[in-house]
Amino acid sequence: MSSEYRTHPVDAESEERLTAQDLRYGILDNGDAEAFRGWLHADSRGFHDSRPTQQAVDAQQKGLEYRRALGVWDDASPDPVVPVATVASWPAQLTVPGETSVTGWAISSVTVAPTHRRKGVARALLEGELRTAHDLGLPLAMLTVSEATIYGRFGFAPAAMAATWKIDTRRAGWSGPRPDGRVRFLSLDQLSEQRAELLERARLSVPGEIEHWDYLWHRMLGAAHEGKDNGKDLHAVRYDDADGVAQGFALYRFTEQDQEFASHVLDLHYLLAVTDDAYAGLWRYLLEMDLVRQVHAPLRSVDEPVAWQITDQRAARKSNEGDHLWVRILDAKAALEGRRYRAPGRIGLRVTDPLGFVEGDVLVEIGADGAASVSPLKGEAPDGVAELALSAADLGALYLGGVSAGTLVRAGRVTELRPGSADVLDGSFRSPVTPWLSIWF
Ligand SMILES: CC(C)(COP(=O)(O)OP(=O)(O)OC[C@H]1O[C@@H](n2cnc3c(N)ncnc32)[C@H](O)[C@@H]1OP(=O)(O)O)[C@@H](O)C(=O)NCCC(=O)NCCS
Incomplete structure (x- = not known):
């Protein structure tokens, strides 16, 4: 643009x-x-x-x-x-x-x-x-x-959620994969140079992520602050795969410690993994760190695979789970045609919008390739087409595939105009990867 x-x-x-x-x-x-x-x-x-x-x-x-x-x-x-x-x-x-x-x-x-x-x-x-x-x-x-x-x-409605994870490292026990790559320290300047390329390679893997901007990382790495939060206590590591190719990084600092220095809390500022191996390699590195009793990881996905990579699932506690990215649909055709769907289907949406942008009825026709074509729905929906009535905000909530239409029907927000329509919508709209946004903006 x-x-x-x-x-x-x-x-x-x-x-x-x-x-x-x-x-x-x-x-x-x-x-x-x-x-x-x-x-x-x-x-x-x-x-x-x-x-x-x-x-x-x-x-x-x-x-x-x-x-x-x-x-x-x-x-x-x-x-x-x-x-x-x-x-x-x-x-x-x-x-x-x-x-x-x-x-x-x-x-x-x-x-x-x-x-x-x-x-x-x-x-x-x-x-x-x-x-x-x-x-x-x-x-x-x-x-x-x-x-x-x-x-x-x-x-607007919440379309991607986030949560804080607290993992008791002494209870957790790593049971996930042990990939062949290596975790290596790098300076904040090196991370500053390399992070954009890694973020770009990972950007399309999780719905809800938005393009980062340079100043955000300038601030995250402490360069924007005088005195406090100046980045002096930040540590950065990179995960390199078995071929030596960088596939992720973690940025963290230690916050609390006891008098014997044996019981720190590791505060995870950011963890990015381009591959599943990088994810496992970096989390294992953090959870097996000596002198650490807890990894505190705010603003993470509500569906972190790491919960399934430890022996004692109760060692990982999720808190602050809730709305994070809010979406407001302004053009139903362009928005719905802009994403892909997991199953074919034909769905009529009767949308109300007090501000008028997406007020009206549309027919979403999803082909076997997962692409949708959206056209105005005039009069009765054709036979066999699922049909729902919903607000512009609910369309925003459903858009990234992280919220279930069935739940919104049970909540009394979305109405099924034909029985079974929420199931049809969910079958196509739900995202295989739980939507998540890793930053505030
Ligand atoms: C939130 C904030 C921007 C609202 O500004 P404002 O000019 O007082 O809001 P308006 O008078 O235009 O109110 C618009 C509507 O939002 C509602 N509203 C405003 N602030 C609200 C709040 N904090 N919580 C709930 N509703 C709020 C009003 O009741 C009004 O509702 P209505 O028009 O449906 O009757 C302002 O209070 C603020 O700057 N807060 C601190 C910073 C902040 O939180 N910003 C939001 C960042 S995401």
Whole structure:
């Protein structure tokens, strides 16, 4: 996609609503250092974070240049360079079932100053983002959320979950494969150079993953911080297969320890495996580490194979399991044709959408090759076609194949218009790999 999205005019409807409140809605000029500082300050303040240092401002002004950053300014405020609301968005590849990807509108930095809350500013921003993404021809929008109560009203729903795993290393006992490859330390600079290629090779293997950006890794490796979190205590290892080809890496630090230094907690920041062997090799390395009592692994898949690679399954505890990536379908045809399906089928979907983007009835026809063709469904569905009624948000939940239509029917969210339709949908839509997103954005 060209960079036209950065200068695409702000949404006229939202602009009108904000102007009526004497607020100015506009695109941040990323090249204006003072304006950028003000915007970043508002973004950090929105999440109760400290004021960004000049180093952070400089790094982000450059590192996040590709984003379309919008602000809402109140020119009557004592410090008018700091906006009272922020949002940033950019087109990013989202992995979908079938080891392929679609371009989604990633939305981040949604903040409204506490001085301007609950006056409809976030609604204007969010609806503006959705209309902009739709105008740009993108099939869906996506975000990760601070609170699970905010975005359902805009037609988003959780489509990929995440969980924290805590594994008691002294109980676990490795029973998984013992591949021939080697685990080797590498410097953070080396990881910084090599991670993009490894991430790219793994990107299409798990639905729900989105394209990473360089600044994210700059920060993950501690380079964006002065003093605290500066990366000094991070350790990086790489897994090389028997032929010496790099197939994964892990990034971790030690957090707690007892007085005898024999009982550390290993905090896993990131583990990437291109192959199953790399996955087994890296997890075995972590779980068999001396002087460690627990591996603490936040933001992992809810369905980690490592739970089946240890002798005592009760040594692995999952917590914080819940929504992580939220998806909002904006174009049913493009989104549904963009992914692959595990079985052929013909499914009629009658979709309601208060914001209008995907309101209407469509027929999804999935061929033996797992590709779908989506057309308008006019009148009665043909005989033998499964048929369901659902909201735009439910379509978002089902999209990556991690949520079951049967469950949503039992929850009273999706309605089967013909008996057995949820089963047909699940037979085609469910992803063989549980959707997961490994980062926040
Ligand atoms: C969340 C936040 C952006 C909302 O901004 P706002 O301008 O007060 O929201 P609006 O007035 O536009 O409210 C829009 C709707 O969302 C609801 N809403 C707003 N904040 C909510 C919250 N925290 N929880 C649940 N519902 C919320 C409102 O009740 C309103 O509902 P309705 O239109 O259906 O009646 C703002 O409170 C904020 O910046 N919070 C801190 C940062 C944050 O959490 N950002 C979200 C990052 S994912």
